[in-house]
Amino acid sequence: MRTTAFHLVTRKETPQDAEIVSHQLMIRAGLIRKLGAGLYTWSPLGMRVLQKVENIIREEMNAAGALEMLMPAVQPKELWEETGRIADFGGQLLAIQDRAERDYFFGPTHEEVITDFVRNEINSYKQLPINFYQIQTKFRDEIRPRFGVMRSREFIMKDAYSFHLDTESLEQTYQVMKQAYSNIIKRIGLDFRCVLADSGAIGGSGSQEFHVIADSGEDAIMYSDQGEYAANLEKCEAVSLIDNRNTAEQDVKKVHTPEVKTIEAVSDFLKVESTQTIKTLLVAGVDGPVALVVRGDHNLNEVKANNLACVASPLRMLNDDEIKQVAGCDAGSIGVKDLNCHIVVDRTVANMNDFVCGANETDYHLTGMNWDRDAVYQAVEDIRDAQVGDPSPDGVGVLKVARGIEVGHIFQLGSKYSKAMNAVVLNEQGKSQAMEMGCYGMGVTRMVAAAIEQNHDDKGIIWPANIAPFGVAILPMNYQKSERVKRAADDLYEALQAQGIEVILDDRKVRPGFMMSDFELLGVPHQVIIGDRSLDENNIEYRSRINMASEKISRDTIESFLMEKIQA
RNA sequence: CGGGGUAUAGCGCAGCCUGGUAGCGCAACUGCUUUGGGAGCAGUGGGUCGGGAGUUCGAAUCUCUCUACCCCGACCA
Numbered sequence: 001m002r003t004t005a006f007h008l009v010t011r012k013e014t015p016q017d018a019e020i021v022s023h024q025l026m027i028r029a030g031l032i033r034k035l036g037a038g039l040y041t042w043s044p045l046g047m048r049v050l051q052k053v054e055n056i057i058r059e060e061m062n063a064a065g066a067l068e069m070l071m072p073a074v075q076p077k078e079l080w081e082e083t084g085r086i087a088d089f090g091g092q093l094l095a096i097q098d099r100a101e102r103d104y105f106f107g108p109t110h111e112e113v114i115t116d117f118v119r120n121e122i123n124s125y126k127q128l129p130i131n132f133y134q135i136q137t138k139f140r141d142e143i144r145p146r147f148g149v150m151r152s153r154e155f156i157m158k159d160a161y162s163f164h165l166d167t168e169s170l171e172q173t174y175q176v177m178k179q180a181y182s183n184i185i186k187r188i189g190l191d192f193r194c195v196l197a198d199s200g201a202i203g204g205s206g207s208q209e210f211h212v213i214a215d216s217g218e219d220a221i222m223y224s225d226q227g228e229y230a231a232n233l234e235k236c237e238a239v240s241l242i243d244n245r246n247t248a249e250q251d252v253k254k255v256h257t258p259e260v261k262t263i264e265a266v267s268d269f270l271k272v273e274s275t276q277t278i279k280t281l282l283v284a285g286v287d288g289p290v291a292l293v294v295r296g297d298h299n300l301n302e303v304k305a306n307n308l309a310c311v312a313s314p315l316r317m318l319n320d321d322e323i324k325q326v327a328g329c330d331a332g333s334i335g336v337k338d339l340n341c342h343i344v345v346d347r348t349v350a351n352m353n354d355f356v357c358g359a360n361e362t363d364y365h366l367t368g369m370n371w372d373r374d375a376v377y378q379a380v381e382d383i384r385d386a387q388v389g390d391p392s393p394d395g396v397g398v399l400k401v402a403r404g405i406e407v408g409h410i411f412q413l414g415s416k417y418s419k420a421m422n423a424v425v426l427n428e429q430g431k432s433q434a435m436e437m438g439c440y441g442m443g444v445t446r447m448v449a450a451a452i453e454q455n456h457d458d459k460g461i462i463w464p465a466n467i468a469p470f471g472v473a474i475l476p477m478n479y480q481k482s483e484r485v486k487r488a489a490d491d492l493y494e495a496l497q498a499q500g501i502e503v504i505l506d507d508r509k510v511r512p513g514f515m516m517s518d519f520e521l522l523g524v525p526h527q528v529i530i531g532d533r534s535l536d537e538n539n540i541e542y543r544s545r546i547n548m549a550s551e552k553i554s555r556d557t558i559e560s561f562l563m564e565k566i567q568a
Numbered sequence: 569c570g571g572g573g574u575a576u577a578g579c580g581c582a583g584c585c586u587g588g589u590a591g592c593g594c595a596a597c598u599g600c601u602u603u604g605g606g607a608g609c610a611g612u613g614g615g616u617c618g619g620g621a622g623u624u625c626g627a628a629u630c631u632c633u634c635u636a637c638c639c640c641g642a643c644c645a
Contacts, residue, residue, distance in 0.1 A: 009578090009595095010606095011579065011594090011595085012579095012594075012595090012606060013579070013580060013594070015579080015580090016579090016580070016638085017637080017638055017639090019639090034637095036636080036637085037636085037637065037638090090643090090644095091569090091643085092643090092644070092645095108645080109645070138645095140644085140645080142643090142644070143569080143642080143643050143644070144639095144640095144641090144642095144643080144644090146638090146639090151644090157645090197645095199645090200644080200645060207645095209645090218644095314643080406645075409645055411645090441645060443645085475604095477603070477604055478603055478604090480603095481603080482603095510606090511602085511603060511604095511605085511606075511607060512603065512604045512605060512606095513603095513604080513605030513606050513607080514605080514606045514607090515605090515606090516604080516605055516606085517605070517606045518606080529604075531603095531604055532604095533604065534604090541604090
């Protein structure tokens with residue numbers, strides 16, 4: 001490709017509304033342009049990268065035995081009524097109507113559509129297992145789209161759905177998909193981790209996420225410093241930090257604590273560690289209010305809380321009036337003594353003794369509190385965020401934290417959708433049986449942003465070789481005037497093209513500094529600079545985008561030198 | 569959805585308070601010079617000042633209203 005025959009529009013200045021580096025660089029390099037909130041046009045340059053990512057995904061999915069297909073982006077509302085997921089997805093669903101005012105959703109995911117397809121196509125266990133996938137545009141009406149294509153409303157996703165006679169078969173395919181996902185991200189060239197995850201609105205029994213490690217990631221990944229354990233903070237099991245409950249030593253004392261509301265203020269005022277205090281949080285329950293109790297220095301994990309059967313979903317904290325009704329005090333003084341509601345305590349809290357809590361009387365706290373003697377709870381659950389330094393749940397090492405960008409998520413759905421939509425097969429005994437189902441998503445557009453997030457410097461993008469829009473850039477100095485430079489550049493260009501290398505020759509009439517800055521921004525991995533200066537010595541200059549180190553290579557060997565670099 | 573903010577040329581901004589026929593930098597176009605690190609000089613094109621309504625002799629500027637976009641929060645595969 002010659003630049004004069006291509007579309008390159010770069011910007012020197014960082015766009016005002018781009019927060020994270022991948023968004024800034026994608027705009028500056030001209031990979032994407034914004035149309036509206038969370039809506040982006042992919043330029044020909046961006047498209048080249050996107051297609052590289054797509055093709056790697058496609059190859060690995062095919063290799064894993066999945067079958068590519070294409071489903072409609074627009075889905076009838078009735079399908080969603082069958083599974084009752086309209087409420088789960090809520091405002092994220094983009095509802096549309098046709099001229100006859102029939103209701104549709106622009107598909108945010110395709111479990112309903114594939115299950116409908118499969119219930120009509122698959123009738124026998126002999127057709128199982130089977131795994132379908134597509135690469136397609138989705139729409140989710142995010143409350144706050146941001147970070148460019150990292151969290152956009154319209155985006156491209158690879159989604160796969162597998163169907164099985166039994167859970168053993170599902171587990172088998174799930175492992176195959178997990179391996180395929182690892183292969184994909186490795187081939188793209190990114191540093192990632194596979195972690196345990198909450199399955200959210202998609203549902204099902206087990207799920208794992210694939211995270212590209214980057215400081216700008218929106219998720220916190222907890223992992224063992226010595227073992228294999230890794231989980232999204234949302235899901236990460238938090239163990240009890242106290243092995244056995246000690247016996248009570250103190251008596252309960254009521255202390256006047258005026259204007260002392262936060263845990264920090266309470267521990268300062270009473271001169272106790274925050275680890276000796278507890279926080280009582282009141283939330284709406286399925287059957288009356290529920291108190292969730294965590295240690296003073298711990299955070300309530302809202303995903304875990306939301307998943308409790310007794311807690312109303314979505315999770316909602318009681319407001320000040322409701323708190324007054326239940327506890328008889330302001331929010332800063334809630335405690336567990338004589339609290340008339342369902343009380344769920346965190347594992348650590350269950351083993352505490354002589355602790356401090358609110359007195360259910362505004363501006364008063366209780367010290368020397370002990371379970372059974374002074375208060376009782378109805379259940380012990382894991383409801384807090386795991387913290388750095390906690391023992392790893394698998395017993396190996398302690399937890400550390402990293403930021404991650406979720407690029408993939410795989411689920412063992414079980415029969416949630418097949419039962420709701422009556423997707424059944426006849427088994428070997430001739431009996432009707434709901435299929436087991438798995439689903440596997442990967443964000444294609446997000447992967448491009450994640451790649452940049454992990455591979456850039458102050459000059460621009462540094463593409464991993466397998467997804468670079470071009471393999472080699474030829475940058476001739478004074479191409480317009482120097483016949484010798486022009487000939488050398490054209491010759492190399494044609495030679496590399498004949499070898500099937502994706503090469504871009506900058507034949508624009510621009511000054512050298514401009515040209516070099518542009519290609520540093522664009523991040524082409526291998527760059528050759530051809531000028532009279534080096535041609536005098538029969539040399540051509542090579543630069544790797546990774547470290548920008550330059551080498552002088554003889555004209556006679558430049559072609560084989562580049563072939564070697566590209567194949568490395 | 570709550571709070572805050574912005575909207576003037578492709579991009580980044582000034583002008584608005586105090587109403588008087590729209591400007592700067594970058595980008596683009598032309599010419600000359602320059603050609604190994606985002607050139608210099610001279611010139612050129614491009615804007616219903618987000619939309620609508622109102623006040624006024626006159627509105628980018630004042631008032632009302634609608635819309636879009638951005639940030640924080642809640643929410644979120």
